[in-house]
Amino acid sequence: MNHADCEVFAQRWTEAIVGTSYVAMGRHMLARHLLELTHQLVEGFLAAEFDPSVGRDVGVAMVEKHFTGTETLKETLALIAEWLPGLSTPAPPGADVAGRVAQLVGSLAAGYASALRERSLDEQDAIYRAGLRARRQAEQALAASEAKFRAMFTEAKLGIGIGDLEGNITDANPALQEMFGYTREEFTRLNVSSMVHPEDAASVWEVYGELIRGERDHFRMEKRFNRRDGGEIWTDLTVSLVRDEGGAPTYQVALLEDVSERRRLQAKLQYQAYHDPLTALANRQMVTERLDQVFAGPVSQRRVGLCFLDLDGFKVVNDSLGHDVGDQLLKTVASRLTRCCGPGQLVARMGGDEFLIIVEDTGGEADMAVLADRILSALAAPVRVGGHALTVRTSIGVVERPVADTNPADLIQAADITMYQAKAGGKGRYAMFDQHRNASEVADFTLSATMVAAVARGEFYVVYQPLVDLGQGTLRAVEALVRWRHPTLGVLGPERFIRLAEESGSIVQLGHWVLARACEQAKAWRDAFGDAAPLVSVNLAPRQLHEPSLVADVTQVLADNGLDPSRLQLELTEQSLLGDDAGPLTMLTKLYGMGVRIALDDFGDGYWNLPDLRRLPLRELKLAGSFAAGLQSPCNGVDQRIVRALVDLAHALDLTVTAEGVETLAQCERFQAAGCDTGQGAWFGLPGAAEQIDALLRGAHPLCHREAL
Amino acid sequence: MERSSWASDDVDIEHASPARVYDYYLGGSHNFAVDRQMARQAIELWPELPLIMQANRAFLRRSVRYLVSQGITQFLDIGSGIPTEGNVHEVAQTAAPEARVVYVDVDPVAAAHSRAILAGNQYADVVQADLRDVTAIFDNPRARRLLDPTQPIGVLMVAMLHFVPDEAGPASIVGQYRKMMPLGSHLVLSHATHEGRPDQAGSHTDLYRRAGAPLTMRSRLQVETLFDGFDLVAPGVVFLPLWRPDSPADVDDHPERFTGFAAVGRRG
Numbered sequence A: 001m002n003h004a005d006c007e008v009f010a011q012r013w014t015e016a017i018v019g020t021s022y023v024a025m026g027r028h029m030l031a032r033h034l035l036e037l038t039h040q041l042v043e044g045f046l047a048a049e050f051d052p053s054v055g056r057d058v059g060v061a062m063v064e065k066h067f068t069g070t071e072t073l074k075e076t077l078a079l080i081a082e083w084l085p086g087l088s089t090p091a092p093p094g095a096d097v098a099g100r101v102a103q104l105v106g107s108l109a110a111g112y113a114s115a116l117r118e119r120s121l122d123e124q125d126a127i128y129r130a131g132l133r134a135r136r137q138a139e140q141a142l143a144a145s146e147a148k149f150r151a152m153f154t155e156a157k158l159g160i161g162i163g164d165l166e167g168n169i170t171d172a173n174p175a176l177q178e179m180f181g182y183t184r185e186e187f188t189r190l191n192v193s194s195m196v197h198p199e200d201a202a203s204v205w206e207v208y209g210e211l212i213r214g215e216r217d218h219f220r221m222e223k224r225f226n227r228r229d230g231g232e233i234w235t236d237l238t239v240s241l242v243r244d245e246g247g248a249p250t251y252q253v254a255l256l257e258d259v260s261e262r263r264r265l266q267a268k269l270q271y272q273a274y275h276d277p278l279t280a281l282a283n284r285q286m287v288t289e290r291l292d293q294v295f296a297g298p299v300s301q302r303r304v305g306l307c308f309l310d311l312d313g314f315k316v317v318n319d320s321l322g323h324d325v326g327d328q329l330l331k332t333v334a335s336r337l338t339r340c341c342g343p344g345q346l347v348a349r350m351g352g353d354e355f356l357i358i359v360e361d362t363g364g365e366a367d368m369a370v371l372a373d374r375i376l377s378a379l380a381a382p383v384r385v386g387g388h389a390l391t392v393r394t395s396i397g398v399v400e401r402p403v404a405d406t407n408p409a410d411l412i413q414a415a416d417i418t419m420y421q422a423k424a425g426g427k428g429r430y431a432m433f434d435q436h437r438n439a440s441e442v443a444d445f446t447l448s449a450t451m452v453a454a455v456a457r458g459e460f461y462v463v464y465q466p467l468v469d470l471g472q473g474t475l476r477a478v479e480a481l482v483r484w485r486h487p488t489l490g491v492l493g494p495e496r497f498i499r500l501a502e503e504s505g506s507i508v509q510l511g512h513w514v515l516a517r518a519c520e521q522a523k524a525w526r527d528a529f530g531d532a533a534p535l536v537s538v539n540l541a542p543r544q545l546h547e548p549s550l551v552a553d554v555t556q557v558l559a560d561n562g563l564d565p566s567r568l569q570l571e572l573t574e575q576s577l578l579g580d581d582a583g584p585l586t587m588l589t590k591l592y593g594m595g596v597r598i599a600l601d602d603f604g605d606g607y608w609n610l611p612d613l614r615r616l617p618l619r620e621l622k623l624a625g626s627f628a629a630g631l632q633s634p635c636n637g638v639d640q641r642i643v644r645a646l647v648d649l650a651h652a653l654d655l656t657v658t659a660e661g662v663e664t665l666a667q668c669e670r671f672q673a674a675g676c677d678t679g680q681g682a683w684f685g686l687p688g689a690a691e692q693i694d695a696l697l698r699g700a701h702p703l704c705h706r707e708a709l
Numbered sequence B: 001m002e003r004s005s006w007a008s009d010d011v012d013i014e015h016a017s018p019a020r021v022y023d024y025y026l027g028g029s030h031n032f033a034v035d036r037q038m039a040r041q042a043i044e045l046w047p048e049l050p051l052i053m054q055a056n057r058a059f060l061r062r063s064v065r066y067l068v069s070q071g072i073t074q075f076l077d078i079g080s081g082i083p084t085e086g087n088v089h090e091v092a093q094t095a096a097p098e099a100r101v102v103y104v105d106v107d108p109v110a111a112a113h114s115r116a117i118l119a120g121n122q123y124a125d126v127v128q129a130d131l132r133d134v135t136a137i138f139d140n141p142r143a144r145r146l147l148d149p150t151q152p153i154g155v156l157m158v159a160m161l162h163f164v165p166d167e168a169g170p171a172s173i174v175g176q177y178r179k180m181m182p183l184g185s186h187l188v189l190s191h192a193t194h195e196g197r198p199d200q201a202g203s204h205t206d207l208y209r210r211a212g213a214p215l216t217m218r219s220r221l222q223v224e225t226l227f228d229g230f231d232l233v234a235p236g237v238v239f240l241p242l243w244r245p246d247s248p249a250d251v252d253d254h255p256e257r258f259t260g261f262a263a264v265g266r267r268g
């Protein structure tokens, strides 16, 4: 029938409308689809009962497939109108062919048009709704984010402020209101420029200007502000510039964190690090830094002065009246000192009852003398503390010199030493630093300070001097004497350092060290020479007698060397036993009880206290060298009689007697005649190394007096 | 965070939108007067535009069917535009009824309309996002519901990347997607080019630039570079009608007149 016709037509139709509308079909699919529509049309056209609505259906179907172009319709109508009348199958007899064609084409056009109109309206409606929905969603999202922002703004602990580019503040959150004490309304009447703090660095407002001009996007700094109530706050401030999409600056946002508390704490810690809590004066740390500053600056021509103060007898106040009174006293002294000083002068407490005043840019020693006098008179008035009127006296060491000639450490040391000179010179006075005097004191100071380390480094050694039995002519004992082989000063004798060791306290270590060496040597002799080995006599410094561990130490050393206590003699002077302390005597008694020989050294120098000889647990008396001098020929009979009387007395008390300082045969003979037991001195041998004693013991060198006898 | 969530003025119907202008080219009425005005202007300057867009849609259909034939049943269609005849889910689901499609468009109106169209569709959904927010897209719950990250996926950027300027680094953006695509995944891409009709390109891009939706047309070489890390499926980067046409009859005598490049790459 018409099938072939239809295929041909559908093909032509496809060619005519392809590309005139967007449909989701390729050419092949399109042709198939149009073939279906063609059949529909042909069927309607040839129907016995003609119904033009077939055309309408086809028009609607086309729009459904998204044939929406007007060109599509035009082409379609023209083709159909041309082709239908020429179909190979004729229309039913009697049919009005032209009328049918016209009606079909007309109704297809109407169907297409109205479907397209519907479709367009639906799509318009849909897109309009989509627009509304999208906008509503965006508004909701914005509202949600604004609500989030608001919540953040109001809840934030951080102060947040918003301002326009002229600096007018437009909003401030509660945290910021709290921080500054302004209400929101008050803030909105403020301009950023009124937030200047007098101590802002110029750079603050420079960077702010750069931000406002859009030259930077943010800055952060610590800045001070004044609160509404006049108080001051420190903030960690970040200001950011907000730009629009085009990048043009639109407004500014400031975030502020109140860091006042942290700053206060820092300041407090800083203060504590540099101040003495009791007196609020500067402390040692501050002194160090201030002096460093003085010396860091340009030094030419500049001079600097120090006063080193120490309160005389402060310890007594503390011990007898208590620390509270002592503290009050220190506070009063501190405030009087502060009043004596002006700008460029720093008063510091160095610790205990020591104070230091640094004076910058002095004109010479005279300036410092004036200050020292002022201090002495300021402290002259008694200090009233808790019902006591305390008279404070102070010793002041003063140094003044060109900055270029010195350094902080030397300066303080000089002031310190000079202060001791003032004290030694009678207290309650000042001493001006004296270069010459200082030199020897500095030397002493250095010796004293390095002594303990020198012991450890093995710079000390022990020599031995023979004590010879005047009756037998045999070696009865040796006295251990200490020497210091100083790396730069050469060999130093005890007279150079024992006093310093006594003063510094290092005599305790040194004494113990000598004792230990001497006992080791005693053991060596004993091992080598048996009963012929000499007693070892070791000096005991007064300070050692106050060491509670003395008895234990001696016991230990003896035990370490397997020595019988009777092989050891300890020499001490009468001064050791002066004073009220019963400790030394108890200790001596114990040592004596153990069998250790106790010798009283240098007897006869200074004053004599004969009763002591009875009271003390002694075994030997050593007559000072001054007796030997008296027995030098031509002999003075009085001296000889005195020596004889002393020897008799000693013997009566069961003590042996050693004559010291025996230098000649004559002296030797006279002591012998006076009944002395032993002699010591150049006549018998100078102090020497242990090997020298070995030689004596081996008989290699005859003892001097033997030769003489 | 979604890029658009802070701005309210991104729902803008006072200005023409590429999505709605495109709909007009395709004979749709999902558009407003501004869109139509711009589209008419564009067509006046370049009467073949509607045909080019049809060719683009035809490529889209063919590529989806090709992907399904390669066993891909999940699609991420980025820059999907306004739904119209022959949407990706329709094409895919005709071939594989359980195919899943996630549409992504930055245009809020397009996204809202897509959502309305897809209401009740179990296997398709839409995410409003910018192509550049790669992780935001993959992490979006709507996408996570439909896409299985362990299975190959078809990522479509059809007539979309020419809206991404060089400064935004289109190649590196594509690279980010590649990292998210399991082996066997495919990238479908069509892209405007000046190479077919150098005479038309200038006035057309000017018009889009003035409308606030600048276009960057790219050369074949540039389009090929976008496939770094993918194996181009035959016939490679070609003018739209030349990509695996359904029949030779569908190919015009002057395919270069359809001045867009089409290509599909496989991540192997």
Ligand SMILES: C[S@@+](CC[C@H](N)C(=O)[O-])C[C@H]1O[C@@H](n2cnc3c(N)ncnc32)[C@H](O)[C@@H]1O
Binding pocket: B018, B019, B022, B056, B057, B060, B078, B079, B080, B081, B082, B104, B105, B106, B107, B110, B129, B130, B131, B132, B157, B158, B159, B160, B163, B164
């Ligand atoms: C020409 S349409 C293409 C629509 C569809 N892919 C097609 O080929 O038929 C381009 C679409 O990309 C969207 N688009 C443009 N830039 C985009 C971006 N950065 N991220 C996501 N979509 C974008 C537009 O909103 C528009 O809907």
